[in-house]
Amino acid sequence: MEQPLAAFESHVAGRNARVVIWPDRIEWSKPGRTTVANVLLVILAIYTVALSLLIPACRPRFKEQGRQMLAMRAVQSVASQRDGLHTAVAVVAGATTISFRVPHGDAERIETLVRDLVLGNHPSAQR
Template sequence: MSSDALMTFKSHIEGKNADVTIYHDRVEWARSGMSAKKLTAGFLTGGASLLATGVRSSKAGTEMIPVKSISSVVTKRDGLLYTKVVVVASGNTIDFRVPHDSAPAVKALLTDLVLGKVPAPGQAPSVATRPVQEAAPSPQTSTPVEQLRQLAELRDAGILSEEEFLTKKTEILARM
């Protein structure tokens, strides 16, 4: 087992905060028994919050998934601030909650590890595993349908008013 961490981050797994570390050959996480926030809330409420939420630390501990057993890595939005990075392995599925801006990097690293694109420690990347610089897509390559979808998302998110949405929708449909 290698000991050089490729990435570390904090996550919220099954109701507990966890320290997640991704290595070349495995993904490990450690959950603490009780967080400082929970202890502080318990102290400030005279123990009422601990009685309401429980004092159990049954989910404390560590767990590890070998990279070779990971079959899929998926991301799903989880509220306004977080994205779930779902790691599916033989017999196990783990959801890591990370900030939206961190999720693509976590998913990309795990996917590259599964596909063997990350060289083992001490190995130089081969020609086949070196990243290829992709050309940025031009802004005009999206189809009118994609533009309408994006427009609807902006409206649904409250960024565009209904009037602005209808005006832009009419422009896009006129170009078809």
């Protein structure tokens, strides 16, 4: 089974996200939100298991809000720039630019990894 080349937490579009870099793509997912109603349903379900069984539509959902993917073959460029306490690694694909805010010490490694994958210089891209 294929293993990710890198995985890290980042800010993407102002929200926390889990980013995973694979040899052929970059994926990121944003955690879903927990609403007050969902929390109340969890409390009610603890006291009344039947409630969650009788009304399946009301079961609380703590899933990912969404998952997005960018194919490496679509990436045109990658760059980094200091952004306060972090460094923003920007990946450009067509009219889309995705910035991943990472700690300064990780930025160069991530930028180099993406650049090598795009150029075909990474060992996993030469299979």
